[in-house]
Amino acid sequence: MVLHDILLIANPVLAAINIGSVFLAGFILLAAALIFVVILTIASVKLKIEQDPTVEAILNVLPGANCGGCGLAGCGAYAEAVARDHGLMGKCGPGGEQTVREIAAILGIEAAASAPVRAVVHCSAKTDDKINSTRYHGVITCSEGQMVAGVMGCPYGCMGFGDCSRACEFDAIRIIDGLAVVNYEKCVGCGACARACPRQLIEMLPLQEDPMMVIACATLDKAKEVRSYCKVGCVGCGLCAKLAPNMFQMQQNLAVIDYEKYGSKEERDKAQGKCPRAMMVYVGTKAETMNKVQEEVLETMENKNE
16 A cells, blocks of 8 residues: 555656656757757858859740750750850750740840751661561560661661650650651750660751751661662662762762752752652651652652562
8 A cells, every 4th residue: 555655646746757858858859940940041141152143044934844955964054054155045955946036135145047956867667668677576675676686677777666756755756657757846856866766867957948858768788788678778879969969978878968068959859859769858847748759759660660
């Protein structure tokens, strides 16, 4: 009984001590938090790095895609670079001409006209155009397929596994009938598709005209070998270079276009009309009607061969 009476007397005292300790601990934590808030507030004011108002203004007019198409880490880095070097104004693909004009207004300079940079696929071979292609059952990516011997007869062309399509955040490139096809209504020139292609088939080019002619082939092999694996690849005949020597050149059996000497429509039509392969095509939002000329030429040639 004596022990029981002692516990009855001691419990209220212990309870009071515990409650007091809790309140004291809470008060100490609250005071410490308030002290840290004051210290951090003072530090943020004293150590604040002043943002260049020009950089901030440029950043506000950028689309915020952070795609890296300008070659920098993101929109913030691009805004700082443009503020230092005005010549970089036209590097923002998603922003386009509107963004260039807005940045020029912020910088107080005149916006020079510049051609929008767009993705160009240097291949025109669809599924039926590819000869001696092996059916691939591995991981369905171009990066993996590139390491498989004989996955495709042509060692240069589009494998059609869609690495470029998956890399594009704007749904501007898709695999259609085994070939990467750019939708120029959606393409903003970010360059993600070009970076994703393991065969470096996709090139970012200034679209000087819409539509603009390109060489949709990348093979460097000789004619006999090209014919063994592709129905539409460049065979290095050199007809285009003979018909329009200023515009076309032959480099390692492949026709290339010198865009600094981009010829007249008459020159281009003449060369396209004589090209025996379907690798001289137009790209751009208005390219569909222009490419019908080449399709008709090829159809006529096939009929003659029959």
